[in-house]
Amino acid sequence: MALLLVPGFMADETLWNDMSAALARFGPVLHADLRHDTSVEAMARRALAAAPPSFLLVGFSMGGYVARDIARLAPAYGKRVKALVLVATSTRPDTPAMRQRKGAVGHAAPSVAFSGLSRIAVASSLHPKDKHNEAMIERVRAMGMRLGGEVFRRQSVLERPGDIDRLGEIRCPTLVVAAAQDQLRSLEEARELQAGIPEASLAVIEDSGHMIPIEAPQRLLEVILPWLSSYAD
Known part of the structure; x- marks a missing residue:
């Protein structure tokens, strides 16, 4: 068995650094490459083409959209996804506001230097208690700097299509994880996922903002390790 991790917007494999040793119990830990493509489906197809015959799948934030497409595509290749965590x-x-912002980025001159995600934007993704946590803010910004301006422009204009009418196509066991203090994604959105995916479960992590793998890695592990263990054989 292997574990495929799908990062979020302007995040790289270091997103999971505090969890990778514990996750290695499931076999090789692989990372989806979201740097090159301009659609969620293309990202999913690239990740699936590089994935092993069967694997556990974890998608974070934007990576959750990609992970759901992987799960929908995978049955055509023999039900390769054994379990899914969103x-x-x-x-x-x-x-509409998000589409307008993306349009502004898309029309920006390619020559404009990329200086990383702003501290204000990063702080807004964290729990209020961490909005002045410079180490945490810089860790998130560093991922974006490593990925660079071209990836930023590509991911910024990426359309995230709604898929509520396609959630029923996901047939693998699914766990939805939400942060109680997430200022970017609400508990209502997590409950929509749980309700739409057949027999999905929901876990809520307290005292964390959106960046759960960085803000609350141990609590996230406490939720997903026993759940994944049920499907790792």
Whole structure:
């Protein structure tokens, strides 16, 4: 068995650094590459093409959209996804305001230097108690700097289509994980995922903002390790 991790917007494999040793119990830990593609489906197809014959799947935030497409595509390849964990994500499409912001980024001159995600934007994704946590803010910003401006522009204009009418196509066991203090994705959005995916479970992590793998890695492990263990054989 292997474990495929799908990161969020402008996040790389270091998103999972505080969890990777514990997750290695399930076999090789692999990371989906979201740097190159301009649609959620293309990202999912790239990840699935590089994945092993069977695997456990964890998607975070934007990666949750990609992970759901992987799960929907995988049955055509022999039901390869044994279990799915969706962390701090949503089934909703982009709002008009989000589409407007993406349009502004898309029309920006390619020559404009990328200086990383702003501290204000990163702080808004964290629990209020961590909005001045410079180490945590810089860790998130560093991921974006490593990925660079081209990836930022590509991921910024990526459309996140709503898939509430397609959640029933996901047939693998699914756990939805939400953060109680997430200012980007609400508990209502997590409950929509749980309600739409057949027999999905929901776990809520207290005292964490959106960046659960960085803000509350041990509590996230406490939730997903026993659950994944049930499907790792």
